[in-house]
Amino acid sequence: MANRLVCMCNFVDEAEIKKLLVKGADSTAQIQSLTRAGTSCGRCLPVIDGLVEEHLKTKPKPQQGKLRLGF
Secondary structure (H helix, E strand, O other): OOOOEEEOOOOEEHHHHHHHHHHOOOOHHHHHHHHOOOOOOOOOHHHHHHHHHHHHHHOOOOOOOOOOOOO
């Protein structure tokens, strides 16, 4: 599958965005800050939003410990 160019204004591709999501970015604003994608014309923002949303759905949720009350 070919790597698609997501932001034509700033030449940011899908692989770069996914790599940042794996490294810990968790919002479109963070992707914008790190890559400048979506900061010019904004037409790619729905695609970036979708990539972030897709990543967050597949990201494992941290397990919660049992609540221990001291009484």
